[in-house]
Amino acid sequence: MLEEITALVMELGELEEDRRDLAGRLAEVAMGRLDSRLRRDVTPQDCGGCYELAAAWLALAALEVPHGLEGFTSITAGDMSLRREAGDEGPGEDRAWALMAPYLEDRDFVFRGVEG
Numbered sequence: 732m733l734e735e736i737t738a739l740v741m742e743l744g745e746l747e748e749d750r751r752d753l754a755g756r757l758a759e760v761a762m763g764r765l766d767s768r769l770r771r772d773v774t775p776q777d778c779g780g781c782y783e784l785a786a787a788w789l790a791l792a793a794l795e796v797p798h799g800l801e802g803f804t805s806i807t808a809g810d811m812s813l814r815r816e817a818g819d820e821g822p823g824e825d826r827a828w829a830l831m832a833p834y835l836e837d838r839d840f841v842f843r844g845v846e847g
């Protein structure tokens with residue numbers, strides 16, 4: 732599966748062959764991120780191809796981020812201020828998580844003001 736996702740990263744990102752090793756490492760990290768959020772009763776094979784595409788999108792999103800500045804919506808040099816919006820992952824990551832939503836564990840869900 733790693734080879735298939737690496738090939739997708741190469742194709743979708745229109746990457747040169749000399750970046751295949753990087754694409755493979757990013758694909759492996761993306762698979763780990765997805766695996767950590769899959770529901771217990773779901774395997775990557777159960778996702779009908781969504782898993783591979785989502786992993787490729789996550790890997791490509793990592794390539795788009797310059798030097799670990801992902802999620803920052805504002806950076807100011809004078810008096811140094813950085814701003815990051817909660818949950819802002821970027822369009823590639825948003826697409827990946829939305830595609831995988833039916834297969835992922837629920838997160839960040841809280842009942843407030845509901846009597847039990």
